[in-house]
Amino acid sequence: MTATTYVEAIRQALIEEMDRDERVFLLGEDIGVYGGAFKVTEGLLDRFGEERVLDTPISETAIVGAAVGAALMGLRPVAEMQFADFFSCAFDMITNFAAKTRYRTGASVPLVVRGPAGGGVHGGPFHSQNPEASFANTPGLKIVQPSTARDAKGLLKAAIRDEDPVLYFEHKFLYRRVKEELPEGDWIVPIGKAAIRRTGRDLSILTYGAMVWTALDAAATLESEGIDTEVVDLRTLLPLDQETICSSVAKTNRALVLHEATRTGGIGAEVAAVLAERCFEYLDAPLLRVTAPDTPVPFSPSMEELFLPNAEKVCRAARALAGY
Amino acid sequence: MTGLDLGERLELYRLMRLNRTVEERLVRLYRHGKVVGGLYRSLGQEATSVGTAFALEKGDVIGPLIRNLGAVLAVGFSPRDVFTQHLGRASAPSGGKDGNLHFGDPTKGMVAPISMLGALVAVMAGVALGARIKRSRAVAMTWIGDGGMSTGAFHEGFNFACVRRLPLVVVAENNGWAYSTPLDKQAALRSLAERAAGYGAAIDRVDGNDVLAVHEAAVRAVARAREGGGPTLLEAVTYRMKGHAEHDPQLYVPREELAEWALRDPIALYTRRLFAQGDATAGTLEAIDRAVLDLVEADLAAAEAAPMPAPRDALTGVYAGETAEFEPVLVRRPR
Numbered sequence: 001m002t003a004t005t006y007v008e009a010i011r012q013a014l015i016e017e018m019d020r021d022e023r024v025f026l027l028g029e030d031i032g033v034y035g036g037a038f039k040v041t042e043g044l045l046d047r048f049g050e051e052r053v054l055d056t057p058i059s060e061t062a063i064v065g066a067a068v069g070a071a072l073m074g075l076r077p078v079a080e081m082q083f084a085d086f087f088s089c090a091f092d093m094i095t096n097f098a099a100k101t102r103y104r105t106g107a108s109v110p111l112v113v114r115g116p117a118g119g120g121v122h123g124g125p126f127h128s129q130n131p132e133a134s135f136a137n138t139p140g141l142k143i144v145q146p147s148t149a150r151d152a153k154g155l156l157k158a159a160i161r162d163e164d165p166v167l168y169f170e171h172k173f174l175y176r177r178v179k180e181e182l183p184e185g186d187w188i189v190p191i192g193k194a195a196i197r198r199t200g201r202d203l204s205i206l207t208y209g210a211m212v213w214t215a216l217d218a219a220a221t222l223e224s225e226g227i228d229t230e231v232v233d234l235r236t237l238l239p240l241d242q243e244t245i246c247s248s249v250a251k252t253n254r255a256l257v258l259h260e261a262t263r264t265g266g267i268g269a270e271v272a273a274v275l276a277e278r279c280f281e282y283l284d285a286p287l288l289r290v291t292a293p294d295t296p297v298p299f300s301p302s303m304e305e306l307f308l309p310n311a312e313k314v315c316r317a318a319r320a321l322a323g324y
Numbered sequence: 325m326t327g328l329d330l331g332e333r334l335e336l337y338r339l340m341r342l343n344r345t346v347e348e349r350l351v352r353l354y355r356h357g358k359v360v361g362g363l364y365r366s367l368g369q370e371a372t373s374v375g376t377a378f379a380l381e382k383g384d385v386i387g388p389l390i391r392n393l394g395a396v397l398a399v400g401f402s403p404r405d406v407f408t409q410h411l412g413r414a415s416a417p418s419g420g421k422d423g424n425l426h427f428g429d430p431t432k433g434m435v436a437p438i439s440m441l442g443a444l445v446a447v448m449a450g451v452a453l454g455a456r457i458k459r460s461r462a463v464a465m466t467w468i469g470d471g472g473m474s475t476g477a478f479h480e481g482f483n484f485a486c487v488r489r490l491p492l493v494v495v496a497e498n499n500g501w502a503y504s505t506p507l508d509k510q511a512a513l514r515s516l517a518e519r520a521a522g523y524g525a526a527i528d529r530v531d532g533n534d535v536l537a538v539h540e541a542a543v544r545a546v547a548r549a550r551e552g553g554g555p556t557l558l559e560a561v562t563y564r565m566k567g568h569a570e571h572d573p574q575l576y577v578p579r580e581e582l583a584e585w586a587l588r589d590p591i592a593l594y595t596r597r598l599f600a601q602g603d604a605t606a607g608t609l610e611a612i613d614r615a616v617l618d619l620v621e622a623d624l625a626a627a628e629a630a631p632m633p634a635p636r637d638a639l640t641g642v643y644a645g646e647t648a649e650f651e652p653v654l655v656r657r658p659r
Contacts, residue, residue, distance in 0.1 A: 025457060051457060054488075061477050062446045062484035069450020069464075072430040073385075075457060077450075092477065096438050097447060103641050104422040105429060105436045139642045163644035250657075281657035 004182045007175035009149040010040050010114075012182070013156035014078065018048055021076060024160055027054040027063055028080030037082050038116055038175055060089035064113055068097050071111045076160055081115030084169055085129045098165040099140030112159045116172035117145070118210055118260055119308055123172075124299035130209070130261035130292075132169055136238045136270065142191055143238040145169040147212035149180045151235055154189025162191060171210040178213070194241035196248065200230035203318055204248040206271050207258035208234040211309060215258055218314035227322045237267050245271060246278050253284040254321045258314060263291040285324035288317045328539070333603050334612065336378060336535050340370040340591050341616045343394035346403045349624055350410055354570050358628075360412040361423045366391040368533070368565035369499055371590035373467070374398050375538030376495050376558070379546045380433075380465060385451050387435040387444040387466035390425055391497070391564075395467070399433050403620050407627030420633035421641070441472030445494060446481030452490035452549075463549045465493040465542075470510050471502020473519065482555065486523040489554035493545045496557055497532065499564040504576045520557035532560030533590040536597070563588075 004012070018024045025048075026041060032055040035042030045053040056063050060081060067077035081087050087094065094113060101109045119128035132143050142164055146152040152170065159166035197212055198219050205215040212233045219229035232248050234240065249255045255275055257268035268289045275287060290309045298304050328336070347365055354363045366373060373394030377386060380399065388395045393406065401417075408416035409427055417427035418436070428436030435451060437444050448466040455462035468478055473496060485492045496516040500507055513519065520527040526548055530541040538560055545556035563585040567574035598604040639648040 057480075057484055057487055059480035059484055061443075062449065062480035065443065065446025065477065065481055066450035066453050066484060069435070069447040069452070070454035070457065071450075072435055072447070073451055073454025073458065074430075075454050092440050092443060093446065096440055097443055100438070101436065102644070104418050105427060106419075106641065107428070107430055107436075108644065139648065142643075277652065278655045281655070 001181045003179040004149050005176050005179040006146070006149045006152045006170070007038060007040055009153035009182060010156055010170060011042065013153045013160070014041065014044065015047070016186070017157055017160045018052060023074065024076045024078065025052040025054070026078050026080065027056050027066060029056055029058055029082050031055060031080050036080060038172060041080070060086050061093055064090035064093035064098065067111045067113070068093060068101070068109055071109045072101070072107055076110050078112045078114060078160060081113060083127050084115045084117035084131055085126045087113065087115060087131050087167070088134065094135065094141065094165070094167070095138045099138045102164065103140060108163045109165050110163050112156070112166050112168050114156070114168035114170060116175070117169040118171040118173050119297050119304060120173040120210065122299065122301055122304060123297070125296040128297040130169070130259070132167070132237050133261055133266045135167055136267060140164065141238055142166045142236065143169070144191060144236050145171065145209045146235065147171070147174065147209055147233050149178055150182055150187065151189050151195070153182060154187045155191065155235065158188050158191050166191065169209070173210045189235070192236050192239055192241055194235055194244040195233045196230065196244070197233045198229065198231040200228040200252065202228045202252055202322055203254040203256060204230045204232055204252045205256045205258055205314065205318070206232045206234060206245055206248070208237060208267070209260060211258045211260050214309060214311050214314060217311035218318060221311060221315050222318055225319070227318060229318065234267070240270065240274060242274050242278065245274060249275055249279045250282045253282055254324070255283065255287045256290065256314070256317055256321055257287065258290045258309060260292055260309060262294050263289060264294050266291055285321050288321055290314050290317050327543070330603060333598065334608070336374060336539065337594060337598060337604070337609065338612050338616060339374045339378065339394060339398050340535065340594065341613055342397050342403070342620070343370045343374060344591060345616050345620045346393065346397070346406055349620055350407070351570065353410065359410045362569040362571065363410070364390045364424060364569050365566040366393050368585060368589065369497065369562045370394045371535035371538050371594070372495065372497050372532040372560040372562050375535040376465065376467070376493070376542040376560070378539055379542035380463065383433070383460065384463045384465065385430060385433050385435060385448070387437060387448040387451070387464065388425060389437055389444070389467045389469065389472070392467050393425060396425060396434065401434065402623060404623035404627050407624050408630055411627055412632065413627060413630040414633040414637070415630045419637065421638070440477070442468065442475030442477030442481065445478045446484065449481045449485035449490055449492055452485060452492040453488065455491060461550060463491045463493065463546050465495065465546070467495045467497050469502060470496070470498045470500065470507050470516055471505060473516055474510055482525070482557070483523055485555045486525050489552065491549035492555040493542065493549055494555060494557050495542070496559040497562060498559055499562050501564045501577065503568040515559060517557055517559035523557070525554065526556040528556060529559040529561065532562030533588045533593060535590060535594050
């Protein structure tokens with residue numbers, strides 16, 4: 001057994017699902033001959049041919065629109081946005097067409113829109129964003145973001161098999177930085193289930209994506225200080241796994257919400273609302289959020305470093321909570 | 325001639341008459357305050373909807389807009405479907421979750437539109453792509469107005485369809501007005517078909533009030549699409565005889581323009597044509613009109629008698645097999 005990277009896990013998921021189900025096909029910018037801007041689809045054109053790996057014009061509305069139409073014809077399209085920042089170019093197709101079609105007509109729109117999100121690679125304001133919250137206020141969508149190679153593979157396979165439209169945000173910082181052995185066989189990670197990455201008694205950090213690793217780094221430091229931290233990886237952001245969130249906080253009685261996306265109206269705000277509604281009497285301290293500030297993602301490394309949450313910022317907030 | 329046999333030529337008449345009669349009944353319902361929401365007419369544009377959709381076969385898929393009632397009826401949806409939609413009934417195709425012509429079922433050859441214009445062009449390109457991947461012979465047809473063609477979604481979708489030479493027919497329904505905005509504030513071109521050259525699409529332009537001419541052009545475009553010749557932009561020049569919706573008295577429309585187009589009513593034009601070529605007598609058409617009226621009255625009565633949806637049905641169908649949570653619940657910590 002060898003370790004598989006996060007990016008290779010995504011590629012494996014695509015290959016396995018395309019092998020398994022001939023209705024699955026890919027469309028996006030530069031995904032064929034070039035193999036995708038981050039090489040997620042490398043070799044897939046040779047393997048599956050031009051009819052199942054389509055290079056498209058620079059037209060996110062057409063890409064997602066065509067995916068909706070093909071899904072209505074019984075296919076299972078997987079559309080790539082070259083960067084998650086460009087999901088907004090297809091906002092109407094995602095939120096008004098894909099998300100509302102089942103409700104209005106009963107027809108399934110089984111499609112996946114996937115793309116690389118996140119900062120830490122000095123991509124600047126338009127190649128670093130985490131736009132998941134912009135879509136989380138849309139009933140009809142599901143939103144996932146894996147933090148591990150296993151989840152990258154299992155969540156994508158689940159997303160492709162789902163009967164509803166799924167937005168799959170992959171963190172570009174993790175593509176080649178995390179790797180692990182993948183389970184044999186048909187590995188599926190169910191949508192809607194969070195995972196406990198580290199168990200603890202004193203404090204719950206509720207997070208997702210690349211910040212799961214930041215939280216684990218922080219938890220290691222906090223342990224040496226006598227603070228026993230639980231790390232909950234949300235994995236699915238819409239719908240949230242309220243049971244796992246609440247059972248963790250009911251146990252630790254302290255909650256820290258961590259995400260790389262900006263603060264106001266972020267996923268963390270919804271997690272906080274769930275906790276306020278369902279866990280108010282279990283909380284022994286106020287809830288704290290560690291997030292990016294409410295600014296665009298700055299370009300220059302020194303500024304981006306300030307912008308991104310890190311283990312040190314998490315530890316500071318955790319100590320304040322533990323000492324409350 | 326068009327290659328249509330006598331029965332088909334009379335069916336074109338029947339569908340246009342059905343289109344108009346359904347709308348006349350809807351106007352009555354609207355005035356009685358029974359229509360939920362607005363009412364959008366296609367008066368004067370019946371030939372464009374009916375003539376184009378009549379060129380399709382079973383298995384083809386339409387993506388109609390709000391003024392394409394004739395196309396919806398031509399592919400086999402019933403007046404009852406249309407009435408229940410406008411009345412917000414539980415038995416409406418959308419179950420009361422959307423109104424007017426916002427319904428569809430791809431397995432019955434129709435994709436439901438959304439209000440954002442141009443979006444259907446991209447989605448119907450995807451329907452055509454799906455047909456190709458499935459190696460079906462299906463052709464996708466959709467409609468767009470002179471206003472809707474100003475959207476980015478139209479451009480992206482049509483360009484994509486042309487790049488891939490997909491089996492798509494886009495009918496550019498040039499009725500002169502987008503709500504209150506005339507064509508000269510919408511485009512610097514006088515002919516919408518001219519735009520097709522910029523995409524490498526086939527172009528056609530036809531008198532949208534001449535149902536046989538519309539049908540002939542649509543047959544050519546559908547055949548081209550089915551044979552791998554790629555998309556056609558078919559401009560049908562017509563006129564919106566009513567306001568944007570029934571609440572709009574269209575005071576911005578020059579009266580003389582309306583009067584001119586009133587002389588070119590598509591049903592009246594076609595009636596004269598049928599008489600002139602000996603296809604029908606007054607008696608033939610009266611019999612058709614009577615059958616249409618009977619169908620419409622029966623479907624209307626059934627629709628009015630149909631129950632409203634149960635309120636809680638609003639919480640179903642967002643996701644496959646799930647019902648949305650709604651009531652807040654206070655959670656107490658056990659003491």
